[in-house]
Amino acid sequence: MTVVAAPRPPGAADVTGPPGVLAELRTWAAIAAASARANVAYRATVAASVLSNVTLTVLRGYLALAVWEARPGLAGYDSRHAVTFVVLGQALMTTFAVFGGMIDVPWRVENGGIVIDVARPFGFLHWWLAQELGRAAVFLVSRALPAGLAGLALFGAAPPASPTAAAGFAASLPLALLVSFGIRYLVGLTAFWITDARGALAVSALTLTFFSGAVLPLTIFPGAFGEVARALPYGAIIQMPMDIYLRPAGGGGIGEALAFQAGWAAALLVASDLVTRLALRRVVAQGG
Amino acid sequence: MDPQPDAADGVGGVDRADATGRARATRGAGAGGWFRATARFLRTGRRGAASPHRGSGRIWARGTGQALELGRALELGQALELGQAPGLGQALGLLWAEARAYALLVQVAFREAAQYRTSLALRSLTEAAATMLDLAAIGIIFAHLPALAGFSLAEVAFLYGTSALAFTLAEAFVGPVDRLGWHIREGRFDVVLIRPVSALVQTATLAFSPQRVARVIQPAVIVVVSCLAVPVHWTPDRVLLVPAMVLCGAVLAASAFVATAAVLFVAPDASVAVVASTQGSALAARYPMTVYGHHVALLLTVVLPIGFVSWLPALHVLSRPDPLGLPTALRFASPLVASAAAALAALAWRAGVRRYRSTGS
Numbered sequence: 166m167t168v169v170a171a172p173r174p175p176g177a178a179d180v181t182g183p184p185g186v187l188a189e190l191r192t193w194a195a196i197a198a199a200s201a202r203a204n205v206a207y208r209a210t211v212a213a214s215v216l217s218n219v220t221l222t223v224l225r226g227y228l229a230l231a232v233w234e235a236r237p238g239l240a241g242y243d244s245r246h247a248v249t250f251v252v253l254g255q256a257l258m259t260t261f262a263v264f265g266g267m268i269d270v271p272w273r274v275e276n277g278g279i280v281i282d283v284a285r286p287f288g289f290l291h292w293w294l295a296q297e298l299g300r301a302a303v304f305l306v307s308r309a310l311p312a313g314l315a316g317l318a319l320f321g322a323a324p325p326a327s328p329t330a331a332a333g334f335a336a337s338l339p340l341a342l343l344v345s346f347g348i349r350y351l352v353g354l355t356a357f358w359i360t361d362a363r364g365a366l367a368v369s370a371l372t373l374t375f376f377s378g379a380v381l382p383l384t385i386f387p388g389a390f391g392e393v394a395r396a397l398p399y400g401a402i403i404q405m406p407m408d409i410y411l412r413p414a415g416g417g418g419i420g421e422a423l424a425f426q427a428g429w430a431a432a433l434l435v436a437s438d439l440v441t442r443l444a445l446r447r448v449v450a451q452g453g
Numbered sequence: 454m455d456p457q458p459d460a461a462d463g464v465g466g467v468d469r470a471d472a473t474g475r476a477r478a479t480r481g482a483g484a485g486g487w488f489r490a491t492a493r494f495l496r497t498g499r500r501g502a503a504s505p506h507r508g509s510g511r512i513w514a515r516g517t518g519q520a521l522e523l524g525r526a527l528e529l530g531q532a533l534e535l536g537q538a539p540g541l542g543q544a545l546g547l548l549w550a551e552a553r554a555y556a557l558l559v560q561v562a563f564r565e566a567a568q569y570r571t572s573l574a575l576r577s578l579t580e581a582a583a584t585m586l587d588l589a590a591i592g593i594i595f596a597h598l599p600a601l602a603g604f605s606l607a608e609v610a611f612l613y614g615t616s617a618l619a620f621t622l623a624e625a626f627v628g629p630v631d632r633l634g635w636h637i638r639e640g641r642f643d644v645v646l647i648r649p650v651s652a653l654v655q656t657a658t659l660a661f662s663p664q665r666v667a668r669v670i671q672p673a674v675i676v677v678v679s680c681l682a683v684p685v686h687w688t689p690d691r692v693l694l695v696p697a698m699v700l701c702g703a704v705l706a707a708s709a710f711v712a713t714a715a716v717l718f719v720a721p722d723a724s725v726a727v728v729a730s731t732q733g734s735a736l737a738a739r740y741p742m743t744v745y746g747h748h749v750a751l752l753l754t755v756v757l758p759i760g761f762v763s764w765l766p767a768l769h770v771l772s773r774p775d776p777l778g779l780p781t782a783l784r785f786a787s788p789l790v791a792s793a794a795a796a797l798a799a800l801a802w803r804a805g806v807r808r809y810r811s812t813g814s
């Protein structure tokens with residue numbers, strides 16, 4: 166993501182007095198808006214991304230159909246529900262950056278730009294989170310929506326199981342984003358210790374994709390492996406929103422799913438804050 | 454070593470160090486290798502890829518006091534391009550020189566990584582372990598089903614192993630081309646274009662990560678295990694077809710990598726899309742094509758050559774009839790298709806380089 170200099174609203178970094186909540190919010194909005202603008206700047210990118218997203222939607226949709234036609238009722242889904250799960254989950258993948266990355270910390274550490282980020286009159290963690298919010302908003306509209314509509318058209322995906330499910334699904338999306346951000350941000354911060362973070366990034370991309378439920382629903386992971394997979398924070402990213410979406414009326418458990426997401430989001434953000442403090446102590450600006 | 458332009462040297466050294474993020478202690482080694490390669494190419498009097506920035510390159514070279522040597526190299530390149538087509542010997546010579554430059558730059562990346570052996574070993578291990586997740590997905594499916602679209606676990610494992618081996622090989626060799634978008638955005642591709650080694654060779658080695666090679670291990674093991682597990686009467690043609698299909702598959706996958714990376718010249722921010730599309734092809738090649746339904750399966754074999762990576766040759770190895778009813782000859786067409794794909798990828802890359810405009814900031 167291109168780092169765009171956010172226009173600093175008056176009072177945001179007022180050294181003479183503590184900034185008000187309103188000014189703080191305005192700063193967040195300005196950074197998110199700048200990040201959003203950077204993400205719509207490349208039209209061809211949006212087109213390429215939508216195309217690849219739809220392709221993956223088709224592949225994963227057919228794979229799910231093949232599995233569920235051979236074993237109807239697996240994990241309590243009929244084939245229509247299974248396809249809905251896979252197709253909408255796939256549509257959300259880019260928004261929640263399940264492919265990993267999208268946070269430029271390692272790159273900024275490599276090229277030294279991190280020194281500028283550290284010196285900003287705005288918290289380091291907050292700066293990246295605000296950018297992420299802007300990016301995700303753009304991706305939700307420009308990637309998830311077209312891929313979701315393509316999935317609906319191709320496979321006739323099911324609508325939300327009930328109005329409660331729809332509301333729960335909407336509430337679960339920001340939480341999923343926070344969990345995804347927390348994981349990717351922490352992985353990005355490893356760059357402060359190991360400089361070449363590409364190995365860590367590649368491994369985290371694979372684990373994110375696999376354990377988020379984007380490849381196969383976590384509910385069909387067998388035995389103890391499945392138990393562990395469902396307890397990991399990754400499930401909060403795709404599995405939980407889709408679980409809520411498909412939860413039948415009066416099925417309950419929506420609150421528990423949201424609590425699972427919120428718990429992990431809080432834990433990851435606290436961890437992110439702590440590790441940020443440790444990481445920033447390691448920054449050395451070398452002349453050159 | 455020839456007296457090198459100080460500016461160019463500096464840029465070369467810093468560039469490699471930036472791209473790999475490795476400690477400065479190794480920068481000398483990396484830069485040294487680079488200088489030797491540069492010197493060799495300047496002495497042999499030729500340059501790499503056709504550069505649309507010939508003019509700007511020349512001005513830049515003048516600024517660094519390297520006009521004479523680089524100018525001579527560029528003129529020879531122009532003569533090759535504008536005049537009569539180079540003879541076969543000349544063309545092979547160019548290819549050989551690029552291959553040597555590639556080998557040299559990869560060697561440098563390995564030497565850099567070898568400075569921290571424990572780190573390299575650990576990273577290789579984690580990468581190899583992470584590839585197990587792909588295998589786990591197949592395991593999970595077969596934990597619930599006896600067969601997927603009529604194919605047994607051993608047969609799907611064979612499809613997975615051969616295609617994954619092809620894709621991981623391609624990724625190990627040319628994978629770093631997906632960083633092209635970053636190089637362009639950071640303005641480093643300008644430097645790539647004025648160096649006398651092909652832009653493709655440089656892009657494929659600029660962020661070369663030796664630990665990626667470890668990803669080859671798991672699919673290679675799966676190929677061997679699945680070959681032992683499938684109920685196949687191993688005739689010489691079948692035995693020969695297995696390495697041939699992996700090789701052709703690797704060429705196909707590498708072509709896909711390069712061709713999609715060429716999109717980054719138009720849309721430098723599309724790295725994620727490139728990753729997604731290559732992962733998509735790897736995913737598509739992993740399962741029997743019939744899983745995707747008749748139309749998509751045809752699309753994935755006839756229009757996009759993904760079926761030629763493992764599906765069509767595997768049908769011969771596993772002696773199965775083609776559920777799509779395609780001619781049997783296609784099962785042996787992978788070398789032809791791979792050559793055509795490589796040619797198309799080269800064209801796409803060249804078109805991309807021609808379209809390249811430097812970043813504004």
